[in-house]
Amino acid sequence: MAKKSRATTKPILLPKDFKSHVKPTWCPGCGDFGVLASLYQAMAQLELDLAKTVIVSGIGCSSRLPFFVKTYGFQTAHGRVLPVAVGVKTANPDLTVLAVGGDGDGFSIGGGHLAHAVRRNPDITYVVMDNEIYGLTKGQTSPTSPLGFKTKTTPYGSSDVPINPMAWALASGVSFAARGFSGNPKFLTDLIVQGVQHPGFSFVQTMSPCPTFNNTYDLWRDKIQDLPEDHDVTDRMQALAQAFRDDAIPVGLFYKEVRPTLESHTRVTDHPLRDGGRDFDVRALLETYR
């Protein structure tokens, strides 16, 4: 397709214009409402084009999010948000690609993909809504649930050390890592905006409580605090030290570096692949087999 016929819609600047007609399925008080509100705000601030934005998700309460946004969306299989998002972005680097999902989706069933998506550094923003519980399946222990956590699947308390998603992303070589709180949508909006603007893989861990099965609002409000003012976002070891703190849940921008993205790598062209190689001469290739 010729460039001129590419879809454009006029810039939409209001957050409500990103809202779809599908009503969120979340429980009242769910942290994910705050994340969604932040996302609408961020998308408006970034003046994203509905027809050039794709929100990819996996399965879980938070993975319902694409339905509530007017852009293109793709709710994939459980845990597969990142490979699919990488495919979308590689196929068309012109698109703004957001990946969203929960802690079970991203760190348990889909955990194998995180390090690899991170090290390839595609220009994708991954917003994980972490509530330390499986909500959609009605309250089972998740990979970020604390030690000793009691649910129907761990009636005697969880014996598994919880995953530290921030440390994991940092150790895998993530080029942008931030943590926000659904209870502070303005702060979170700013982190999402920075993440989308960052040229590379942006990991945005969002503490997003589940009031129905794991109400952590009070606990987290007590523990959440901004990263120290002198925190150096270019120092991965400092970021890791903050990630491993257990006296507090630091929020803010942990780490940022600019390095080549997957799309800029020589293997991948910088234009939509649909445009590429229409006239590739297969016959010439076949001739080499004589």
Added chain:
Amino acid sequence: MIAETLLVRLGGESGIDNAISAGDVLTRSAARSGYHVHTFRTYPAEIKGGPVMFQLRVGLRTVHSLGDELDVLLAFNQEAWDLHHKALRLDGILIYDPDEHDVPEGFQGTAYGVPFDRMGRDLNLRKGKNLIALGALSALVGFDFPQLQETVKDLYGRRRPQFIESNRIALLAGFQWVKDHVEGEAPIRLAPPHTAHESELVMSGNRAIVAGALAAGCRFFAGYPITPASDILEEMASRLPGAGGAVLQTEDEIAAIGSVVGASVAGVKAMTATSGPGFSLMQETLGLATMAEVPVVVVNSMRAGPSTGMPTKMEQADLNIALYGGHGEAPRIVLAARSVEDCFYQSMQAFYLSETFQMPVILLVDQSLSHRTETLPMPLISTVPVVERIRPSPEDTEDYKRYRLTESGISPMGVPGFDATPFTATGLEHDEYGAPNYTPDMHTAQLDKRGHKFEIAADALCGLEPPLGCNHYGVPEQEAEVGVLAWGSTAGVVHEAVEEMAADGVPVAALIPAVINPLPADRIMQFASGLKTIIVPEVNRTGQFAAWVKAHTEMHLLSLTKYGGLPFTPAEIRAKVMEHLVSRSVKPTPEPEPVEEGTHG
């Protein structure tokens, strides 16, 4: 004796004798001389050590299978002799290294002891013994030596120009040794090629799949290394960037199919290739592609299973998972390529079908077809139209329903960045807009939509002619007593066996469909209507294809299975057909000897 078809096997030690490399260069040289060639190879799963063999069948006419008894065995060591001498015809030619082993008393063929290894050391050509052997082979049985010299220079010299001279010396040394030490001619010599014949292409199945995909417009490939599909990933990695495409080596097969689905959603024709274990991992995401109606092409090069099984051996045992591997009712188009040339066409056809019907298409090949090389004429690229999924029209944009309930079941697919039709695709059951919807009516309607597309595909495909549809060999089925119904790479063996028998007056016909699902059941029943017996040979234990055909036709079929990790031979097919003719008291024509002069074709 001048042979119109010659079967040569090279056996040696992996990583030492370079028998595979020698076989490859001999293949290319023979093709350039104007012969038709069909090769087969086995190698251990280990990188260094273990026996390898390369089998090369050369003919004046198209060679459809790896053949039966060997005319020539070139054994680099004792183990190669031990493993392969039984495959050599009684009056066959043995070329061996007398420093490695002796030829036992009672050997009835003609043995030529050529000290490859010692000659290599004397010439200070440590890795030259395979070329010395090729030179000797060429001199003995009549491969065109100037062409061989030229091909070695061209193929080896391209990669390592510093060895052009030593390669030349090695090749010539072997050739000259025969001239100096052998009196008279070898008892079997290859007939000179038809000079007017234009040289054909030499490709492996996997390379033909890649070329077909590129011709169809595939511009994204993601894969994870797995034998015997890895070289599709490698070939794509080398070719796709130059074609304006991109390749990802993913962390596993789940990510590979995930990225392929994502790329297709973004409007690019996308493919992955794997083998059984990886194909198993892809099943869930294939269901997503069915549900979200995303065109994707998945190649499964079957190896012997289950589990890790025998990675370097062939089997046709993944038909069931290809057909039934998904949960829920997720119809998939399944194609099976029958030859290297067919790999090109079926790869193109897979894209044509996935784009047209917006669903996954699975292309089945196997280890033997993936890795063997064959000569083939330059494919006619226009055989399969290059199409793209139907896209939203301006009217559709107004109130865009991605999953609109259309008559055909096919609905326009909006592409982000290109169409102003944002929607959310999902693996959940959904309404026409794509929004989750669990009502009985909508689930029924959308299941019907997805099912209907498949039925439309079945209608479109049932009358498909060769080279894309059913191939027919032997006598017309109305004149046949016994029929052979086969699929995939077993086609070549059946083709050869049936044509030979038919030429000798045996009333036998064969039908080989390429489209396995939707099965061309009407065509199969028409084929079967006058036949007394239908034999279904396939390389698996339970007769998966026979069961699939029975389920659609309720015909009585005679399943013929083989499951040792190797393909059928033409003799095995002939024997089964003849046995059945005998048992039915049909006056049998004597079975032709497998490799008698001039019996081929």
